[in-house]
Amino acid sequence: MNIYLIVAITSVIFIFLLLIIRNRAESKHKFGFKDKIALDKIMDENSNNGIITEKTVSNTRSESDQKNISASHKSGQKIKFSDNVLIENIAHNVVPNKEKGDGREGVPSPQKDGYRIGVSRTETIPKNSVKVDNQNYEMGLLLLEKKRFNQAIEYFSKAIELNPADGAPYYYRGMAKNELNLLNDAIEDYTDAMLRKLNKVDVFYKRGYCKYKLGNNSGALKDFAKYVSIDKHNPEVYYYKGLLEYEAENYSVVIDDLNRTIELNPNHESAYFKRGMAKQKTGDKKGCCDDLRTAVDKGNLEAYHYQKKFCN
Numbered sequence: 413m414n415i416y417l418i419v420a421i422t423s424v425i426f427i428f429l430l431l432i433i434r435n436r437a438e439s440k441h442k443f444g445f446k447d448k449i450a451l452d453k454i455m456d457e458n459s460n461n462g463i464i465t466e467k468t469v470s471n472t473r474s475e476s477d478q479k480n481i482s483a484s485h486k487s488g489q490k491i492k493f494s495d496n497v498l499i500e501n502i503a504h505n506v507v508p509n510k511e512k513g514d515g516r517e518g519v520p521s522p523q524k525d526g527y528r529i530g531v532s533r534t535e536t537i538p539k540n541s542v543k544v545d546n547q548n549y550e551m552g553l554l555l556l557e558k559k560r561f562n563q564a565i566e567y568f569s570k571a572i573e574l575n576p577a578d579g580a581p582y583y584y585r586g587m588a589k590n591e592l593n594l595l596n597d598a599i600e601d602y603t604d605a606m607l608r609k610l611n612k613v614d615v616f617y618k619r620g621y622c623k624y625k626l627g628n629n630s631g632a633l634k635d636f637a638k639y640v641s642i643d644k645h646n647p648e649v650y651y652y653k654g655l656l657e658y659e660a661e662n663y664s665v666v667i668d669d670l671n672r673t674i675e676l677n678p679n680h681e682s683a684y685f686k687r688g689m690a691k692q693k694t695g696d697k698k699g700c701c702d703d704l705r706t707a708v709d710k711g712n713l714e715a716y717h718y719q720k721k722f723c724n
Contacts, residue, residue, distance in 0.1 A: 561588040579610030595622040613642045629656050647676035666690040681710035
């Protein structure tokens with residue numbers, strides 16, 4: 413056979429193999445067309461605003477994951493992904509904010525101490541989390557991080573429609589609704605997340621906070637009590653629980669809860685103020701005045717009024 417013909421055939425085969433390898437690599441982790449446009453738009457805006465963010469949309473499915481997805485659709489069994497996905501956590505890390513309080517007369521707001529409920533930092537989903545519809549879920553997380561709450565709700569709703577057994581999209585859709593002050597809807601989503609056995613204690617905190625804002629004190633108190641029975645390291649949960657115990661006139665419990673708040677966050681001016689008020693109710697004048705003085709020193713103006721009333 414002519415040597416030139418052999419070389420030509422070999423070259424064609426080699427080029428054909430290269431094309432197959434490239435096509436497989438390009439199609440392995442592929443966004444839908446509309447979602448790619450949405451993601452590119454968001455990232456372009458980040459670039460224009462000079463914002464550098466962590467990568468929150470992860471094309472992390474391995475070939476074994478893809479096989480597991482197909483198998484799970486057929487068998488109905490849960491699957492495991494081999495990689496982690498970045499998500500937002502809000503219960504253990506509050507972020508600075510100078511917004512107004514929740515509007516309750518006579519109730520000091522933690523916003524005065526520089527705290528709010530909101531998206532704060534990233535953590536990783538445990539590797540045993542089930543994310544069949546990873547694409548819509550991750551787009552929802554990205555939009556939630558960028559505070560595009562209505563759009564985030566749309567993507568989480570798509571994820572729920574495709575995999576209603578997964579609790580995580582309900583949880584984060586509830587967060588988005590919470591930020592839009594759709595409190596009853598947020599409570600429904602948090603409850604749905606619980607019913608799907610979402611392994612995340614924060615859901616009790618956020619559902620309880622929504623109930624608190626709606627004036628459902630007994631429901632909120634139950635959620636906060638459940639939270640602190642599991643996780644004892646969030647000062648804000650103890651603070652809100654203390655406020656509700658104060659309204660129920662359980663002053664010794666108030667003092668215990670706010671002791672824990674102050675232990676975890678020594679600069680929590682409102683906790684000093686409310687603990688001082690609880691001590692006044694129990695007849696501990698010295699303890700009351702000490703706490704009111706500390707609250708005033710840390711900038712709590714409401715405590716100054718009661719310091720003049722009780723301590724002069």
